Amino acid sequence: MNFHQEKFVRFQDWTSEKKVEPLYSPDDEIHAGKFRRTIHSVSMKFQRGLESGSERIKKSWKSYSFDGVIAKSFGSRILDPQGPFLQKWNKIFVLACLIAVSLDPLFFYIPVIDDKNKCLDLDRKMKITASVLRSFTDIFYIVHIIFQFRTGFVAPSSRVFGRGVLVEDAWSIARRYLSSYFLIDILAVLPLPQVVIIFIPKLGGSKSLNTKNLLKFIVLFQYVPRVIRIYPLYREVTRASGILTETAWAGAAFNLFLYMLASHTYLQSTTTRLEEMRVKRRDAEQWMSHRLLPENLRERIRRYEQYKWQETRGVDEENLICNLPKDLRRDIKRHLCLALLMRVPMFEKMDEQLLDAMCDRLKPVLYTEESYIVREGDPVDEMLFIMRGRLLTMTTNGGRTGFFNSEYLKAGDFCGEELLTWALDPHSSSNLPISTRTVQALSEVEAFALKADDLKFVASQFRRLHSKQLRHTFRLYSQQWRTWAACFIQAAWRRHCKKKLETSLLEEENRLQDALAKAGASSPSLGATIYASRFAANILRTIRRSGTRKARVPERLPAMLLQKPAEPDFTAEEQ
Known part of the structure; x- marks a missing residue:
């Protein structure tokens, strides 16, 4: 009862105080007094709202501030x-690790080329920026x-029912x-890049080159533990809370950051290859301009470089294979x-050891369109095995x-x-054989x-290759032997035609002489005999001239006949 009276009295006092003002105002100011009372009541309500809001903010700040949590947690000495x-904190540390991994490549941009002195130097602004950012991320580590030294763990033996027993022993x-x-x-938190940047330039010698080499190895060395640490921490965060970020926008930003980090590595590798190609092309253009090469040669060089890039993508295949172990290379x-x-065909009967030795010495080569691989009359310095493309071989027997x-x-x-x-x-000279054809x-x-x-x-290491069976194989499948055999058959056929023509002419002459002899014996007229003999002589002369004209090409054939290819002499091997 008293409670209601007190509350009623306070309410009456408060309202009475608010109603005092109109009693002392004139009648013509009634509306103005009502307006002032309304403004005053609104301002009082706004002030009370601010006071209550500030109290709630202070309470929430105390409940969520790190100092309060740390003090509360360290009051029990061990963190749950x-x-x-x-x-x-784990979520913050995961993001800090990702940022640290993305900032480490900044150290690679510290070595720069001094255009004025044409030497390797260190960028001072980049040194300061990279060192400060690296030191800031190291604080999180x-x-x-x-x-980690103040975080308890659940004993595995107690995980039977419920959450298990939390181990709070500091030594454990x-x-x-x-x-x-x-x-x-x-290993991830050691400030090795900062040490290299600060102390290496103070040493003697080539400071820029030493700094560049050490930065390359140190950053790559520390990149491994920094990346390894992200995955188990990410699994721990997602296993405990189910998600890394509480909102969809934050999750999308995190996934976008991971995508940009991975794509940056891919684009960097691709850009490096393209930049190497552009540098080589620029060097080639400068060299061609310096040597004043004609436009047709420049175009052939550009076409070859473009074709080589399309086939290899900047990878030196020969060096790549040579650096592999011997068995893998084989x-x-x-x-x-x-x-x-x-x-x-000459390699079909060889054993695997010999074939492996030959395969190990084969080297990849590329040729552009309309380029000459070897010309007729030039020394042959390589044997070519075609994988792709078309070639034309021509033989003119020296033109x-x-x-x-x-x-x-x-x-x-x-x-x-x-x-x-x-x-x-075995008895061949040191001079290389001469090509009998042009390959384009x-x-x-x-x-x-x-x-x-x-x-x-x-061939010198594997003497068992020298056998009699190769002689037939050489003659049957060698292009040089086949060309020589075709020319030899043509020459033999033409000699046969010449002999046949000469035989027919001789038989014709004998028949004419017999006819003249018979005509002279039967006819008493001497004039007719002389006329017949002259007629026969003219006919024979005409036939001989015709036969000589037809036989000119076979007479020149021995000079045109190809030289017989050399045949290996295995007599020493057989003895």
Whole structure:
């Protein structure tokens, strides 16, 4: 009852105070007094709202501030791994790790080229920027290491029912952390790039070059533990709270950041290759301009460089294969080249050891369209095994009139077999054999080349290759032997035609002489006999002239006949 009276009295006092003002105002100011009372009441309500809001903000700040949580948590000396503070801190640390990994490549931009002095130098602004950002991210790693020594864990043996027993023993926590991720965290937080930037330039010698090399190895070395630390921490955060971010926009931003980080690495590798290609092309253009090469040669060089880039994408295939182990290199070469070698009939009966030795010495080569691989009369320094493309071989026997032979080569064919006779002959000279034909690429050609020295080395190491069976193989399948055999058959046929013509002329002359003799014996007129003999002589003279004209080409044929290819002498091997 008293409570209601007190409340009623306060209400009456408050309202009475508000109603005092109109009592003292004149009648003509009634409306103005009502307006002032309304404004005053609104201002009082707004003031009370601000006071209550500020009180709620202070309470929420105290409940959510890190100082309060840390003080409350460290009051019990050990942090709960499932507590709200560590959950928030783990999310912050994951984002800090991602930012730190994305900022580390800034150290690669510190070495720059000084255009004025034409030397390698260090960018001072980039040094300061990279060092400050790296030191800022290292603070998160240091704080995380401190928290790991103060974070309890649930004993595995107690995980039977419920959440299990939280281990709060400091020594057990430290022992568990030291045996798990402590070493990785220490390697990730060491300020090695800052030390290199500060102390290496103070040493003697080539400071810029030493700094560049050390930065390259140190940043890549620390990149590994920093990346390794992200995944288990990300799994721990998602397992505890289910999500890394509480809103869809934050999750989208996090996934976009991961995508940009991964795509940055891919684009950087692709851009590096393209930049190398542009540098090579610029150097080639400068060299061609310096040497004043004509436009047709420049176009051929550009076409070759473009074709080489399309086929290899800037990868030096030969050096890549040479750096591999011997057994792996042999298997790769067998996969690429063995089928091509087996297409050569002279290599079909060789053993695997010899074929492996030859495959190991094959080198990839590229030829552009309309380029000449070898010309007739030039020394043959390699044997070519075609993988892709079309070629044309032409033989003119030194450019002599009346002789021409051509043949098309495709994928799986080979040329330059003149080296086989030269390499397999134990008594061959050191001079390379002369090419009997011209080989021209009709399209872009990709092939494997076997150099003359490599073939000679293989032949000298494997003497069992020299056998009588190869003689027939040489004569049957060699392009040089086939060309010579075709010319020899043509010459023999023409000699046969010449002899046949001479025999027919001789028989015709004998028949005419017999006819004249019979005519002279039967006819008593001497004039008729003389006339008949002159007529027969004229006919024979005409026939002989015609026969001589037809036989001129066969008479010149021995001079046009190709020289017989050299045949390996295996007598020394047989003895």
